[in-house]
Amino acid sequence: xxxxxxxxxxxxxxxVTAICALLFLVYIVGAPDTFLxxxxxxxxxxxxAFSGILAVAATFIVTLGEIDLSFxxxxxxSAYVFAYLFSNEVNFLLCFLxxxxxGVVLGWLNGVIITKVGVPSIVLTIxxxxxxxxxxxxxxxGQAISLYEMDGTVWNSLMVGKxxxxxxxxxxxxxxxxxxxxxxxxxxxxxxxxxxVGDNAASARMVGIxxxxxxxxxxxxxxxxxxxxxxxxxxxxxxxxxSHGDSMLLPTLAAVFIGGTSVFGGKGTIWGTFMGVLIMxxxxxxIVSLGLTGFWYQFIAGLTIVASVISYALLLKxxx
Amino acid sequence: MGGGIRLASAAxxxxxxxxxxxxxxxxxxxxxxxxxxxGIKLAFGRLNVLKGVSFEIFPGEIVALVGDNGAGKSxxxxxxxGVHRPTAGEIQFKGQRIxxxxxxxxxxxxxxxxxxxxxxxxxxxxxRNVFVGRELTxxxxxxxxxxxxxxxxxxxxxxxxxxxxVINVDSEVKGLSGGEKQGVAIARALxxxxxxxxxxxxxxxxxxxxxxxxxNFIRNIRDKGKSAIFIDHNIFHVHDVADxxxxxxxxxxxxxxxxxxxxxxxxxxxxxxxxxxxxxxx
Numbered sequence: 001x002x003x004x005x006x007x008x009x010x011x012x013x014x015x016v017t018a019i020c021a022l023l024f025l026v027y028i029v030g031a032p033d034t035f036l037x038x039x040x041x042x043x044x045x046x047x048x049a050f051s052g053i054l055a056v057a058a059t060f061i062v063t064l065g066e067i068d069l070s071f072x073x074x075x076x077x078s079a080y081v082f083a084y085l086f087s088n089e090v091n092f093l094l095c096f097l098x099x100x101x102x103g104v105v106l107g108w109l110n111g112v113i114i115t116k117v118g119v120p121s122i123v124l125t126i127x128x129x130x131x132x133x134x135x136x137x138x139x140x141x142g143q144a145i146s147l148y149e150m151d152g153t154v155w156n157s158l159m160v161g162k163x164x165x166x167x168x169x170x171x172x173x174x175x176x177x178x179x180x181x182x183x184x185x186x187x188x189x190x191x192x193x194x195x196x197v198g199d200n201a202a203s204a205r206m207v208g209i210x211x212x213x214x215x216x217x218x219x220x221x222x223x224x225x226x227x228x229x230x231x232x233x234x235x236x237x238x239x240x241x242x243s244h245g246d247s248m249l250l251p252t253l254a255a256v257f258i259g260g261t262s263v264f265g266g267k268g269t270i271w272g273t274f275m276g277v278l279i280m281x282x283x284x285x286x287i288v289s290l291g292l293t294g295f296w297y298q299f300i301a302g303l304t305i306v307a308s309v310i311s312y313a314l315l316l317k318x319x320x
Numbered sequence: 321m322g323g324g325i326r327l328a329s330a331a332x333x334x335x336x337x338x339x340x341x342x343x344x345x346x347x348x349x350x351x352x353x354x355x356x357x358x359g360i361k362l363a364f365g366r367l368n369v370l371k372g373v374s375f376e377i378f379p380g381e382i383v384a385l386v387g388d389n390g391a392g393k394s395x396x397x398x399x400x401x402g403v404h405r406p407t408a409g410e411i412q413f414k415g416q417r418i419x420x421x422x423x424x425x426x427x428x429x430x431x432x433x434x435x436x437x438x439x440x441x442x443x444x445x446x447x448r449n450v451f452v453g454r455e456l457t458x459x460x461x462x463x464x465x466x467x468x469x470x471x472x473x474x475x476x477x478x479x480x481x482x483x484x485x486v487i488n489v490d491s492e493v494k495g496l497s498g499g500e501k502q503g504v505a506i507a508r509a510l511x512x513x514x515x516x517x518x519x520x521x522x523x524x525x526x527x528x529x530x531x532x533x534x535x536n537f538i539r540n541i542r543d544k545g546k547s548a549i550f551i552d553h554n555i556f557h558v559h560d561v562a563d564x565x566x567x568x569x570x571x572x573x574x575x576x577x578x579x580x581x582x583x584x585x586x587x588x589x590x591x592x593x594x595x596x597x598x599x600x601x602x
Contacts, residue, residue, distance in 0.1 A: 189461045199441035207453030208424035266443040
């Protein structure tokens with residue numbers, strides 16, 4: 001493949017990579033003291049991993065032409081189940097598996113109601129977002145759960161330790177998940193089916209793809225990754241708050257859309273999402289380092305999102 | 321004309337209307353039929369859509385299903401492709417009695433449908449479209465992308481006469497014209513050894529040059545020794561391409577003709593007459 005062919009076939013990933021590189025260039029030029037120091041990158045890697053894991057799974061959902069707004073609540077409920085069991089001295093592995101099971105089952109429930117009952121995903125997941133968050137509120141009555149016993153355990157270092165005293169383990173998990181799911185997305189039969197269901201469900205059905213099952217599996221994947229992100233961030237914070245995961249919704253979805261995954265379905269890349277996560281995850285730190293106040297964060301984040309989605313729409317119009 | 325070795329005594333135009341005329345057509349077959357429908361009935365509640373349809377399709381022939389709106393053409397196609405289960409009657413394929421329980425089952429047997437709108441997924445590469453649902457994989461479900469691309473190139477060359485300069489297997493399908501998309505879907509069916517390809521209104525809404533392409537792709541099916549059933553409202557296309565015509569009216573076979581037995585104008589007259597009768601009756 002020539003460089004020209006590569007560019008023409010990967011316009012959107014190339015553009016989002018350029019935006020990301022440009023952004024970091026601005027950080028480095030504008031705040032060299034901060035961004036020429038390795039410490040900031042360790043800190044960034046440590047914080048973006050959680051929404052990064054969510055965004056990779058959400059890319060599958062958006063590629064289907066669906067949406068999931070309930071993953072922050074699933075993340076919270078899974079984390080709650082872990083925190084509750086762990087603070088009652090249940091074996092770590094059992095706590096972990098129970099939390100994962102909750103995530104997968106809640107994802108499955110979303111998928112089944114969307115496909116078999118026929119409730120649109122945006123409507124249903126607004127409902128389940130409130131439902132599971134509400135359940136957490138009822139169960140914990142506003143109380144936080146402390147998990148300081150996790151400190152210093154092998155599990156804790158496996159999940160959120162610093163490898164070589166520098167590299168955050170949760171970032172390694174994020175990269176591993178992104179690479180694994182990236183391969184599935186582009187090179188596995190399942191990923192191909194996700195692309196076809198999102199692109200033209202009727203044609204997917206004609207070739208014998210069980211479109212409902214593909215969707216249900218994607219929502220289960222979303223639930224699974226919500227649980228994983230929930231557990232990693234729980235280990236990171238070493239305490240459970242009733243709002244656990246709540247702040248993840250919009251930055252995660254914004255990362256997917258900045259990454260160029262089409263809201264109409266059938267098109268996207270995990271690489272783009274990865275870049276989107278880097279952009280969304282670095283903006284706040286970057287803005288503050290540049291000497292602006294934190295009040296600018298939402299404004300500039302909004303500008304970035306709007307500018308990137310407009311440029312993709314224009315790119316697609318021109319080509320397509 | 322391939323295997324359409326079927327001798328039917330023409331039912332005259334004057335006698336085609338009574339419901340029992342299909343029985344008046346005596347047929348002697350030299351080859352065994354590929355598909356045989358015997359007394360297929362289909363009802364939705366109290367609505368009888370198909371009232372005992374019987375006919376055969378022979379290897380290497382193109383058969384047009386013609387009839388007015390509501391005659392049962394689409395329902396019949398859905399029975400043959402496994403979308404609807406018939407209420408009564410039997411289906412034989414290659415001499416075996418079969419039950420078509422799903423689209424997937426029909427496809428496995430070698431009956432494949434090409435719908436204009438649902439032929440291919442626009443934003444996916446050609447090599448993905450050709451193998452979707454029947455992927456070539458290496459280990460653990462991972463795609464053998466290299467092999468899929470090679471085979472897609474071969475398919476385009478052998479079944480459509482396209483060289484890689486004309487269509488790149490890495491390009492998205494949306495760059496193809498409406499006719500070419502159906503051509504790829506037909507080529508795909510042939511590549512996967514479909515014996516019977518069903519085309520539902522393949523030329524509707526296409527530009528004239530595209531219609532011509534599609535008709536050529538349909539002729540290609542016969543050239544490869546396979547059979548096709550197609551529905552089209554354009555009697556010119558029907559008469560041009562089909563070897564045989566099966567006329568459906570109110571859920572029954574009203575008449576069958578080979579191309580030699582009926583001229584295009586006679587066919588048109590007949591369709592108009594059926595339409596008028598239907599209009600009066602309702």
